[in-house]
Amino acid sequence: MAGQVATGARSGLRSALPLLVPAYLWLTVAIFMPLSAMVFFSFMTELPLSGKAWSFTLDNYATFFAQGLYRTLLLASLKLGLEVTLWCVVIGYPAAYVLAKVFRGRSREAIFLLVILPFWSNGLVRIFSWAMVLREGGILDTALNAVLPFKINIDLMYSYPAVIIGLVHSYVPYMVLTCYLTLQAIDDSLIEAGRSLGASRLQMLKRVIIPLSMPGLVAGAALIFVPVVGSFMEPRILGGRTGTFYGTIIEDQFVAVFNWPLGAALSFILLAVVLVILALASPVLKRAA
Amino acid sequence: MATTRFLEWCGRLYIWLLLAFLYLPVIIMALMSFNVSPFYQLPFEWTTEWYASLWQNDQLISATWNSMEIAIISTIIATVLGSAASLALYRHEFRGKKVLQALLFPPIAIPWLITGTAMLIFFFGVGIGRGLFAILLGHVALALPYVIVVVSARLQTFAPELEEAARSLGANQWQVTSRVTLPWIMPGVIAGGLFAFAVSFDQFVVSYFLSTPGQTTLPVEIYAAIRKGFTPEINAVSTIIIVVSMALMLLTAKFFKFGGEK
Numbered sequence: 001m002a003g004q005v006a007t008g009a010r011s012g013l014r015s016a017l018p019l020l021v022p023a024y025l026w027l028t029v030a031i032f033m034p035l036s037a038m039v040f041f042s043f044m045t046e047l048p049l050s051g052k053a054w055s056f057t058l059d060n061y062a063t064f065f066a067q068g069l070y071r072t073l074l075l076a077s078l079k080l081g082l083e084v085t086l087w088c089v090v091i092g093y094p095a096a097y098v099l100a101k102v103f104r105g106r107s108r109e110a111i112f113l114l115v116i117l118p119f120w121s122n123g124l125v126r127i128f129s130w131a132m133v134l135r136e137g138g139i140l141d142t143a144l145n146a147v148l149p150f151k152i153n154i155d156l157m158y159s160y161p162a163v164i165i166g167l168v169h170s171y172v173p174y175m176v177l178t179c180y181l182t183l184q185a186i187d188d189s190l191i192e193a194g195r196s197l198g199a200s201r202l203q204m205l206k207r208v209i210i211p212l213s214m215p216g217l218v219a220g221a222a223l224i225f226v227p228v229v230g231s232f233m234e235p236r237i238l239g240g241r242t243g244t245f246y247g248t249i250i251e252d253q254f255v256a257v258f259n260w261p262l263g264a265a266l267s268f269i270l271l272a273v274v275l276v277i278l279a280l281a282s283p284v285l286k287r288a289a
Numbered sequence: 290m291a292t293t294r295f296l297e298w299c300g301r302l303y304i305w306l307l308l309a310f311l312y313l314p315v316i317i318m319a320l321m322s323f324n325v326s327p328f329y330q331l332p333f334e335w336t337t338e339w340y341a342s343l344w345q346n347d348q349l350i351s352a353t354w355n356s357m358e359i360a361i362i363s364t365i366i367a368t369v370l371g372s373a374a375s376l377a378l379y380r381h382e383f384r385g386k387k388v389l390q391a392l393l394f395p396p397i398a399i400p401w402l403i404t405g406t407a408m409l410i411f412f413f414g415v416g417i418g419r420g421l422f423a424i425l426l427g428h429v430a431l432a433l434p435y436v437i438v439v440v441s442a443r444l445q446t447f448a449p450e451l452e453e454a455a456r457s458l459g460a461n462q463w464q465v466t467s468r469v470t471l472p473w474i475m476p477g478v479i480a481g482g483l484f485a486f487a488v489s490f491d492q493f494v495v496s497y498f499l500s501t502p503g504q505t506t507l508p509v510e511i512y513a514a515i516r517k518g519f520t521p522e523i524n525a526v527s528t529i530i531i532v533v534s535m536a537l538m539l540l541t542a543k544f545f546k547f548g549g550e551k
Contacts, residue, residue, distance in 0.1 A: 012381035012382045012383040013381065013383035013384070013385070015380075015381060016377040016378070016380065016381035016383060017377075018377075019373040019374060019376055019377035020373075020374050020377045020378070020389070022370045022373065022374075023370040023371055023373065023374035023433055023437070024374065024389065024392070026366075026370060026426075026429055026430055026433060027392065027393075027396065027430055027433060027434075029426070029430075030408065030426045030427055030429065030430030031395065031396050031404065031408075031430050032392075032395075033411055034404070034407035034408045034410065034411035034412070035395075035399075035403075035404070035407045037407065037410050037411040037414055038403075038406065038407040038410050038411070041410050041414075047413075047414075091307065091310075094300075094303060095303065095304055095307050097300075098300035098301070098303060098304050099304065102297050102300045102301065103301075103304075111304060111308070113539075113542055114308055114311075115304075115307065115308065115311065117535055117538055117539070118311050118312070118315070118535075120487055120491075120534065120535075120537075120538040120541075121315075121491065121530075121531050121534040121535050121538065122490075122491040122493075122508065122527075122530050122531060122534050123491065123493065124491075124493045124508050124511060124512060125315075125318075125508075125511070125527040125530050125531050126314070126315060126531075128318070128511070128515055128519075128523065128527060129314040129315050129317065129318035129527070130314050131515075131519060132314065132317050132318050132321055132329060132524075133313070133314050133317055137329075137330075138329070139317050142331060169310065169311065169314070172307075172311075173311070176307075223398075226398060226399075226400060227400050227401075229400070230400025230401070230402040230403060231400075231402075232402060232494075233493065233494065233497075233512065236516070237512075237515055237516075247400075247402050250402060250406065251402070254406050254409060254498060255498075260410060263406060264406070264407075264410060267402070267403050267406050267407065270400070270402075270403060271399065271403050274398075274399060274400065274403070278398060
């Protein structure tokens with residue numbers, strides 16, 4: 001029996017191969033080999049292609065640990081990721097709850113689509129659109145001065161809050177999406193039962209609804225935290241000179257300073273951090289699946 | 290009962306506020322692209338001169354063509370290869386299948402900054418270098434997992450008995466696939482293709498690291514322009530992009546329910 005299963009499994013693979021190979025070969029050449037090459041390059045003194053002599057070294061990693069700047073920037077990026085994720089939970093979770101439990105039928109479908117639609121539109125353009133709103137003499141400034149009796153100057157452009165606002169705007173639909181999916185799976189009768197047994201709204205939220213929707217929260221948090229830690233375009237556009245983060249330093253190594261081995265080492269350190277975070281999130285996600 | 294009513298009302302209001310937060314900046318950007326003042330001064334005066342001047346901007350036009358070309362070609366490649374792989378994963382049981390499915394997540398989950406710089410290093414190392422071909426290689430790889438996930442989701446609703454029935458009626462493997470399976474999964478394939486187009490057309494980070502001054506895509510060109518300074522022309526081209534990509538996703542939603550109702 002076991003032998004049969006084994007042969008069955010093998011022949012299954014053989015007939016599956018022609019359909020599988022093209023896609024996975026492409027992924028190997030364009031994703032997995034580059035990632036391995038990056039690890040390899042991060043241990044080199046020079047690019048082999050530059051014509052200069054090269055050798056293996058740990059210097060690129062030593063630079064990271066020796067210079068406080070890189071550690072500070074990595075911490076700043078992690079803090080940025082945490083703040084943006086928290087704001088997304090605070091803003092996105094209630095929205096997901098209202099969508100899943102208050103709206104019904106066609107209006108729910110339409111609004112859900114409206115919420116996640118921007119997420120699939122161009123991220124760069126959406127970040128840029130905030131420049132119109134946040135700068136001095138921009139819409140926010142003009143609108144507030146028209147309403148308020150006293151004169152205030154709103155110039156959030158090129159500041160840390162501007163970066164936060166732009167990133168939250170970019171990623172909050174993710175949180176709404178993942179939380180909505182777990183929240184709408186909670187049976188309404190469960191909530192009714194709890195209520196009729198005398199649980200208050202707050203108790204229901206704490207003991208039933210939040211625990212049951214935890215996988216959605218964790219998935220959303222991971223999906224937001226990871227790209228935010230690696231963000232560079234958003235801080236550059238909205239943060240200006242205050243927008244130096246770990247991602248922008250990596251970008252510099254590749255497009256300005258041309259220290260690719262150091263860039264590779266910094267990228268790999270970021271990848272390691274990302275993998276640790278995904279690994280921490282995976283038990284909760286597996287339980288849901 | 291009154292409290293419930295009140296809370297529901299607050300909830301609805303909250304959703305509209307969220308939608309305002311999500312859409313207002315984009316709407317303001319679009320309005321400014323029709324405003325006369327190049328410094329975004331109010332009061333608002335209508336003009337289409339910024340759109341007209343786009344036609345004079347050869348750099349933007351050539352970048353737009355590049356973007357379209359790459360998006361179309363990578364959509365075709367990713368949809369064909371991805372659908373084939375989903376069929377294989379659906380039909381056959383074999384050891385290591387779980388691993389193959391798990392391998393789809395790194396391209397989605399790893400930040401594009403890491404993937405993009407890694408591609409730059411590798412393509413340079415093997416002699417492909419930078420440019421449109423490198424960008425195409427990257428875009429297909431980024432789009433493939435989305436196609437496979439979407440088509441596989443559609444295949445979950447397919448009854449394998451249908452294939453068996455067709456086979457027992459004398460259809461060969463090709464006929465079974467083309468006349469029974471493909472028509473059924475077509476909505477998934479189309480949705481996957483639209484996803485692939487969106488991934489490629491909106492992709493900035495990976496294109497940014499793989500482009501060269503002459504061979505670049507629209508988002509990369511826009512980023513360069515933004516860093517030089519804001520102009521209403523960027524608003525105009527950005528407005529066009531946002532309209533195109535939102536229309537595309539509305540179209541996708543027709544074929545693929547994003548988790549929707551059960």
